[in-house]
Every structure is written in C-alpha cells, then in structure tokens.
Amino acid sequence: MEVDTKVQPPSANTTATTTTTTDYMDEDTVNPSSEQQQQESQEQSDDLFAVALLIDELKHEDVQYRLNAIKNLPVIAKALGPERTRNELLPFLQECIDDEDEVLVVLAEELSNLTDYLGGIENAYHLLVPLENIAAVEEASVREKAVESLCQLVDNIAPNHVEQYFLPLLKRLSMGEWFTSRTSAAGLYAATYKRVPANVQAELRNMFAQLVRDDSPMVRRAAAKALSTFAEQLSTNDLLGGGLELLQELAQDSQDSVRLLAAEDLVAFGKLFTPEQNSQHLLPIFKALAEDKSWRVRYMVASEYVEIAQAFGEPIVREHFTEPFLSFLDDPEGEVRTAAAGRITGYAQLIDKDVAIERLLPCVRDLVADENQHARAALAKEVSGLALIVGQMPTMEYLLPTFLQQLTDDFPDVRLNVISSLDEINKAIGIERLSQALLPAIHELSEDKQWRIRLAIIEYIPLLAKQFGAQFFEEKLLDLCMAWLRDKVFSIREAATTNLQRLTQVFGAGWAEEAIIPRIQKMATDDNYLHRMTVIFALTTMADALPANTVRDSVLPTVIDLSTDLIPNIRFNVAKSLETMIPLLKQNPATLELISSMVKPTLEKLSIDADGDVKFFATRALETGILIN
Amino acid sequence: MVDLDLDACLERLYKKQLLAECVLREICERTKELLMRESNVVHIRAPVTVVGDIHGQYYDLIEIFRIGGYCPDTNYLFLGDYVDRGLYSIETISLLTVLKLRYPERVQLVRGNHESRAVTQTYGFYTECMRKYGSQQVWQYFTDMFDFLTLSVVIDNSIFCVHGGLSPTIHVLDQIRIIDRFREIPHEGAMADLVWSDPDPDKEEFSISARGAGYTFGKLVVDRFLHLNNMDHILRAHQLCNAGYQVLFDDKLSTVWSAPNYCYRCGNLASILEVGVNGERFFNVFDAAPENDRNPQQAQLKENDPIDYFL
Numbered sequence A: 001m002e003v004d005t006k007v008q009p010p011s012a013n014t015t016a017t018t019t020t021t022t023d024y025m026d027e028d029t030v031n032p033s034s035e036q037q038q039q040e041s042q043e044q045s046d047d048l049f050a051v052a053l054l055i056d057e058l059k060h061e062d063v064q065y066r067l068n069a070i071k072n073l074p075v076i077a078k079a080l081g082p083e084r085t086r087n088e089l090l091p092f093l094q095e096c097i098d099d100e101d102e103v104l105v106v107l108a109e110e111l112s113n114l115t116d117y118l119g120g121i122e123n124a125y126h127l128l129v130p131l132e133n134i135a136a137v138e139e140a141s142v143r144e145k146a147v148e149s150l151c152q153l154v155d156n157i158a159p160n161h162v163e164q165y166f167l168p169l170l171k172r173l174s175m176g177e178w179f180t181s182r183t184s185a186a187g188l189y190a191a192t193y194k195r196v197p198a199n200v201q202a203e204l205r206n207m208f209a210q211l212v213r214d215d216s217p218m219v220r221r222a223a224a225k226a227l228s229t230f231a232e233q234l235s236t237n238d239l240l241g242g243g244l245e246l247l248q249e250l251a252q253d254s255q256d257s258v259r260l261l262a263a264e265d266l267v268a269f270g271k272l273f274t275p276e277q278n279s280q281h282l283l284p285i286f287k288a289l290a291e292d293k294s295w296r297v298r299y300m301v302a303s304e305y306v307e308i309a310q311a312f313g314e315p316i317v318r319e320h321f322t323e324p325f326l327s328f329l330d331d332p333e334g335e336v337r338t339a340a341a342g343r344i345t346g347y348a349q350l351i352d353k354d355v356a357i358e359r360l361l362p363c364v365r366d367l368v369a370d371e372n373q374h375a376r377a378a379l380a381k382e383v384s385g386l387a388l389i390v391g392q393m394p395t396m397e398y399l400l401p402t403f404l405q406q407l408t409d410d411f412p413d414v415r416l417n418v419i420s421s422l423d424e425i426n427k428a429i430g431i432e433r434l435s436q437a438l439l440p441a442i443h444e445l446s447e448d449k450q451w452r453i454r455l456a457i458i459e460y461i462p463l464l465a466k467q468f469g470a471q472f473f474e475e476k477l478l479d480l481c482m483a484w485l486r487d488k489v490f491s492i493r494e495a496a497t498t499n500l501q502r503l504t505q506v507f508g509a510g511w512a513e514e515a516i517i518p519r520i521q522k523m524a525t526d527d528n529y530l531h532r533m534t535v536i537f538a539l540t541t542m543a544d545a546l547p548a549n550t551v552r553d554s555v556l557p558t559v560i561d562l563s564t565d566l567i568p569n570i571r572f573n574v575a576k577s578l579e580t581m582i583p584l585l586k587q588n589p590a591t592l593e594l595i596s597s598m599v600k601p602t603l604e605k606l607s608i609d610a611d612g613d614v615k616f617f618a619t620r621a622l623e624t625g626i627l628i629n
Numbered sequence B: 001m002v003d004l005d006l007d008a009c010l011e012r013l014y015k016k017q018l019l020a021e022c023v024l025r026e027i028c029e030r031t032k033e034l035l036m037r038e039s040n041v042v043h044i045r046a047p048v049t050v051v052g053d054i055h056g057q058y059y060d061l062i063e064i065f066r067i068g069g070y071c072p073d074t075n076y077l078f079l080g081d082y083v084d085r086g087l088y089s090i091e092t093i094s095l096l097t098v099l100k101l102r103y104p105e106r107v108q109l110v111r112g113n114h115e116s117r118a119v120t121q122t123y124g125f126y127t128e129c130m131r132k133y134g135s136q137q138v139w140q141y142f143t144d145m146f147d148f149l150t151l152s153v154v155i156d157n158s159i160f161c162v163h164g165g166l167s168p169t170i171h172v173l174d175q176i177r178i179i180d181r182f183r184e185i186p187h188e189g190a191m192a193d194l195v196w197s198d199p200d201p202d203k204e205e206f207s208i209s210a211r212g213a214g215y216t217f218g219k220l221v222v223d224r225f226l227h228l229n230n231m232d233h234i235l236r237a238h239q240l241c242n243a244g245y246q247v248l249f250d251d252k253l254s255t256v257w258s259a260p261n262y263c264y265r266c267g268n269l270a271s272i273l274e275v276g277v278n279g280e281r282f283f284n285v286f287d288a289a290p291e292n293d294r295n296p297q298q299a300q301l302k303e304n305d306p307i308d309y310f311l
Helices: A032-058 A063-071 A073-080 A082-098 A101-117 A121-134 A140-156 A159-174 A179-186 A189-193 A198-212 A217-233 A236-251 A256-272 A275-290 A295-303 A305-312 A314-320 A322-329 A334-341 A344-348 A353-368 A373-390 A392-407 A412-420 A422-429 A431-446 A451-468 A470-476 A478-484 A490-507 A509-515 A517-523 A529-545 A548-564 A568-587 A589-606 A612-627 B006-014 B021-036 B058-068 B089-102 B117-122 B125-133 B137-146 B173-177 B190-196 B219-228 B296-304
Strands: B041-044 B048-051 B076-078 B107-109 B152-155 B159-162 B215-217 B233-236 B245-248 B253-256 B270-275 B281-286
Touching: A032 A063, A032 A073, A063 A073, A063 A101, A073 A082, A073 A101, A082 A101, A082 A121, A101 A121, A101 A140, A121 A140, A121 A159, A140 A159, A140 A179, A140 A189, A159 A179, A159 A189, A159 A198, A179 A198, A179 A217, A189 A198, A189 A217, A198 A217, A198 A236, A217 A236, A217 A256, A236 A256, A236 A275, A256 A275, A256 A295, A256 A305, A275 A295, A275 A305, A275 A314, A275 A322, A295 A305, A295 A322, A295 A334, A305 A314, A305 A344, A314 A322, A322 A334, A322 A353, A334 A373, A344 A353, A344 A373, A353 A373, A353 A392, A373 A392, A373 A412, A373 A422, A392 A412, A392 A422, A392 A431, A412 A422, A412 A451, A422 A431, A422 A451, A431 A451, A431 A478, A451 A470, A451 A478, A451 A490, A470 A478, A478 A490, A490 A509, A490 A529, A490 B058, A509 A517, A509 A529, A509 A548, A517 A529, A517 A548, A529 A548, A529 A568, A548 A568, A548 A589, A568 A589, A568 A612, A589 A612, B006 B089, B021 B089, B021 B137, B041 B173, B048 B058, B058 B089, B058 B270, B058 B281, B089 B107, B089 B125, B089 B137, B117 B125, B117 B137, B125 B137, B152 B173, B173 B190, B219 B233, B253 B270, B253 B281
Parallel strands: B041 B152, B048 B076, B076 B107, B159 B233, B233 B253
Antiparallel strands: B048 B270, B152 B159, B245 B253, B270 B281
16 A cells, blocks of 8 residues: 655635734824724625635535535625626526535525525526426435425415426426436425416326326336325315325335335325225225235335324224234244334234234244344334233233243343333333342343343342342342452443442341442452452442441441552542542541541542642542541 | 643543534644653553554444543553544544543553554545544644654563554664654654554564555564563554454464444454553453444445445
8 A cells, every 4th residue: 555645635725704904014004983994894805805715615626615615605695696696696506517416415405595695585486497407416315405495495486486487397307308307306296286276286186197107116206205295285086086096006016116105105195084085995005015025015014004003093903904913023024024023012002902912912922032133122122012001911921931031032132122121011010020030031141241231130130139138139149249340341340339339228238238348348459450449439339328337447448448559540549439438428427537537648648649640639639528628 | 822621621522522623733732742752662561451443433432441441540552543444533533632631641642554644634534624624724733643652662561562563673672762753654664664564473574565564574573572672472453353352473462453343344343452460461352332323324324335435
C-alpha cells in the first residue's frame, strides 16, 4: 500500500458567513456618524458578499460546498429577491439536474422551502419545473423527496394553478417513457385528488388505474404503495367500485413483490369499509393472501396481522382469523413463523381467553422447540405477555415448563428475552412458583458465557433470596454471589456488590456480618488489584445498611488497611470510599469520632502521596468532608 | 486560553456527544505538551490492561470499559489505531485523549499506523471530521497531536509493547530512544517499521511485507531482541485475530485485537490483555456491544454500504 505523506488536503475556501472588519490607518479621522453609515452599508455588502460566495459554492467542485449552498437556498433567494429568484436562480438550478444524488435529495427538499421567496403563492408554480425533473431521476430516495415536495406544493397553490400547471405535470409523469417518472406519479394522486373538481377526479381515477395495470412491476409497486392514501380520498361508491377492483387486481398480480403490498393496503381498506363490506369483499382477498404460494406475501400478512385484524373488527376476527394465524405459526418458512411468533400476544388480546388457551398455547409449546433460532427468540419475548392474558392455571400448565427450556436454549437471544421478562411472569404466577421453576436453571445461567445474561440473573437474586429464606439461600446461592465478586467482567463485579447490599437489606445486618463480611475481608489480600478494589466497593456500598459497630469494627479498618496498598489505584479508591462514608459516619454519634480518629489521619497521609491521582482524591475528600463542616 | 473542565468533557464524551471545535483545539494543544515529555520508550509498571486496535468503534470502546473497568480505577495501555473504518472515530479519539489528559498516570497511548495524515485521508477519519464538523480543523488538531504519541512502552522492564512489530534497524531500546518521532510517519525506516511490521510464524528472520511498509519478522528475530534487551515478551496489535488474540513463538509474542465484529461485518471476537504484577497475562475475550445493532445508522449500513471508505 502506498503511503503518501506529502499529500495535503484541499485548501478550504473561506466559509460564507465571515464578516470583514474595517482596519483604520492611524491618520484616518474617525467620524462617528459616517462610521455607522459605513457599518450599515458594510453589513449590506457583507451580506451580498456572503451571498455571492454561496452562489459560487453552488458550482463548486467539491460536493460538500454545493451541499452547503443548497441548504442555504432560502438565504440566496431572499437576497436575490423574487424576480431574480424566478428568472435566474430556478433556471440555474435546473442545470444541476445531473448532479450527485446527495445534492439532489437536499435540493428537492429545499425547493419546497422557497415558496415564500418567489413573490407570493401565485408564483409557487415555478417550482414545479425543477421538481418535475428531479422526480424522474434514477435514484429512488431522490424521487421520493421530490414527490414529497410536490405533494406539499399542490396542497398550497391556488386551484386554478392546480389545473393549469399541476395536472399537466401529473399527466406527463404518468405517461413518461421511463418507469421512474411513472413511479413518482403514483405518489401524487392522493394529494391532487382533493384539490380538483369531480370531473377531473374521474379522469384521475382512470389514470391511476392505468398505473395499477402498468407493464413495469416497479410502477405497479408504487401504485400499490400509494393505493392506501388514495383510497382514503375516494367516496364510498368509488371505493366499493373502482377502488376495490384495483385492490383485487394488485392482490392477484403476477409479482409477489406487488401482492405483498396489497396486504398492507388491506389495513387501510378495512378501516374505510363497514364490517359487512369487510366480510363480503375484503375477507376473500385476505384469505387468498394468507395462503399465497410466495412466503414473502405470507410474511407480510403475518407481520401486519394485528393491524389487519383490528381493521376488520371483532366478529370477523373471531370467526375467520384464528385458523390462518395458526397456519402461520406452523408455516414451512422460518421467517413467517418468526413474524407470527412475534405477534402472538397482540393477537391473543383480540380473541377470547378460552380460544387463546385452547388453540394458541399448544402452538407455543411447539414453537419453543422450533429449529429456527429467530422464531424461538421472537417467541421468548412474547411469553410473558401471554402469561398475563391466559391467567395463572394455564400459565402453570403450559408456559412454565417451556420457560426452563427457553432459559437453557443455545441461542443467547432466547435466554436473554425470557430473563428480561421475568418480572411479568412473576406477576402472572407469583414469585413462589417462579423461583421453584427457576432454581435448577440459575446455576447454569449464572455461568453463562454472555455476561449480560449473568447480569440479568444477578439482578433477580434479592427477590429470590426473600423467597427462599436465609438458610436455603446460604446453602444454594451464597457461594454463587461471592464468586461473582471475582467475575472477569467489571460490570458483573459491580452488580455483585449492589447485590450484596440488597441481600443485607433482605436478611438483616446481623446475617451479613456473619455470612458475608468475613468472606469479603478475605478478598482484601487477593493478588489481583481489581479484586481488592471490589472489596472497597462492596464495603462502601453495604456501609449504610450496616450498624455502627460493624462499620467501626469491620468496614473502616478493612478499607483503611488498604491505604498502604502498593498500587495507587487502590489507595485513591480508599480516599474515594472514605469521602463517601463521611456523611454516614456523621449521622451517628457512635461513629462521629471515627472521623477524626481514623478517617482524617488516613486522608492526610494520602494527600501527600507520591501519586497525583491519590493526592487529588484525598485532598478532595478532606475539603468536602472534613474541612468544610 | 479556553478554560477546560475535563470532567465535564468526559461526561459529554461518555454520552457520545461531540466536543466543540475550540475545546478540541485546546485539548490537543495540552495533550501535545504532555506527550512531548514522554520518551519514545515509556516505562510503566503493572498492573495494566492492554488494548489493541479500536478503529472508531465507539460502542465497543465503552464495552471494553464495562468489561475491564472504567478509567482511572483500571490502568490502561492503548496500542494505537484509534481511528478510521468505524463510524465514530472522533468520539473514540476524543474520549481517549481527554482520559489521557485527565489521568496521565493511568492511561498510556501508543501510536499506530493509522495515526497518520496520509492514512486517515483514505480510511475515513478525515471524511468523518468533514462530515461532523464541516471543516478540516479538527482533523488537523488530532493529526498534529498524533505526531507526539510515543512509539513503544515497556511494562516492568519485561514486556515490550508496540503497535506493529520489530525493525531490522532496531536491536536495542536505545536505538528507539534516539528516533525523532515528532513528525508524520515516514514511508520507511525504524519509525515506519515499528508501526507497520508483522510477525510471521513460518519464518526465522526479516522478510518483505505484503503491506508495502515495515517487514515481517520471525522467531530468531524475536528471541534475539528479547535476549539483547533482557525482556520476556513482545506485545503488539495491528493484525485482526478471529479469537480476539493470538500467541506465537512459544509464548514470546502476543497480538491483542480489540475491535469485535471488525468493520461491523467480520464477525470476530476481541480481547483486552490484563497484565498482573507478577507477570500474569489474561486475555479477557468479548463480543461486540449490542448498541452496534440498535443503532439505525449501522443497520442501514449493513443494507446499502453508502460510505465508501469501507473496504
């Protein structure tokens, strides 16, 4: 690889918004009033200078400069004034059309911001010309922006201008030779429809139908995407007549990429029709799409299942929607099963509890063992929601056994998703039953290779501890909690210290003194400085849950002992720990004198330590804790 | 003179917020003054956690702190290649620079081959600076500061740490000490070799490197170097390791690599090396941070790769 050290980056032009300062020679007399006039005209010419720079940047070689200029189009337009903007700026921008996509997409957006600078809304139609050109370029994201701006414009311009300028534009795009113009045209129909009289609307409906029947699948896709918003503009008659026909055609298109868009349109149509109309006209379409031979279409239906169901309404759902959903859960294609699995809870909320229990729960059991890991992971997220819907007994019978399976799944996302929702499962069946189910899995999970899974288990420990009681806890789980203090991942060690504090709150200080503190103190002579540091963190965190004599006899001495540690990191953490504990010591008269007898001397010694960070933290502790009272 | 509140800067940087251009100028100025006093061979003591290439993968740098512990509680030695290729080179190098400035005794930064004007213009850092700051000033501040980064570190007079590897012109440490390092990395010579060379387990001596800069070196070279300088181990980065690290030459040389799922697509693990006071070496292996997936920009990147500095 050639390494060129002589290359200098392009020199930067001065950016547009510099203000020049006037330099006065010593001999110049400074006249105050003329200075102000000078300053004003200086500012004006500064502005013009700035605008001239911007205009130059429009033609600059470097894309970044052109982008900057385009983003400031309103500034340029304002300076040029309406006439010059219309007659010079807009035609100039026309020439930019073979510019880079990055620039065009910003241009398409900024053009719609120029309506205020053309001399009134009656001149806004001038923007249509450059936008029409941009709407026909190859890059889809650029065309989309242009269509967006055009829709904004048609909303704002006068009705006669809509007929005079916008309709011809729409016709030209709809009949354009290249598919790019026709795809853009599809996106304009909804916005135009509401601004034209009834006879023109009839024409628009015909033209849109042509797009639905276009030779190019790209155009038909664009029409399918636009159909929802277009349908919302139609009268009920036209909807039932032409609109429905278009939907049926799209749902039977030869291309699956078109058919799957019809599935999305089902939602919009469902909302516009009455339940009887849904049952009569849309239900057949829905059923056909749900059984489509292309998995992509089925996937789309599965992904939108809840929205489609809600649009169709309860009676139809109860009778017709459960069978297809169950088929999705059993679909030969993994993606479809995954999409459906992710919607189980949403769907269960729409049907009777009994149906959910009878029909859905057995499928859940099968899905837990699905070969597709994403399907299993999607299911794992939903299980807690299901538990809340079906209630305690079915959860115990069907769902609880599956938790264990999911907790020990190979795929980490499955384990993580179940653990993250333990709280909700807890609400459904109660902590007692949950902990019994969990216990076998805990040991395996506590050693999981993914540290975030270990973290999730740690956070659950205090709750489980309360459930099991001190003795059982000590037998089964205490060693685990101490082992986490030495975990190779810092975040686990940190969580382990918080865990100890919460356990102290659950079982009481007396228990902590006997069961935990001695073991922590032993760690203070560990070879690894990170472990010795954990000792400091653990004791500091537990301190406010402990009685005064424990702090005096166990916590403080252990911490202060470490102030002579050879590693500076330990010493400055002693200082930080003491700083944290000072307010605590002040609260209790039994510990108050420890500040002057033990804490202050230690901090003073550390404040003249050889290491800069030790000095810093010790000094800070002295200043905030002791010297300021 | 801008008044610098380094703790406030750190707070922003941990939230992945950019610092103002004038703040970065001041930070780089002060860092240059600090680094200027360092020798080309900095001596430090264990315990320390050594980090390999990061390449602008900010979320994975945070993951390193979540695993290894935050600075200043944990001592860190970074072996270079902080920028380029990842999406957040600026956030990454800003955080590391401010940490060095705030806790100079707890953080050591070594220069990598990507801490160079020429390389950063090709592999993304320059482009990122233009995109996020609108001018090349920030790039200039940082690349000027890179000239001051040290070339090597020795831990406990026993472990020699460098970004790339060894040079045929360097036999003893004193030869490194006399290099004038305060300049752009040259095409060739000792300074180039130290940041560009690679070990070759199949070779004994120095050979031409396929990279076009630096050399490859083999077992005899390593043994000779360690013997002549009375040291036990060479620690370096610079090469992608699928398992996050690699140990060669009978445990005489290790490579540590700290950018998981490199370029958001290689699928590799990463590691940080924890060196203890008794010379113990533990490779703490980890995977990419989940924030990389949740970031929509990254998700878009997986789809259409619009940024052209990805290889």
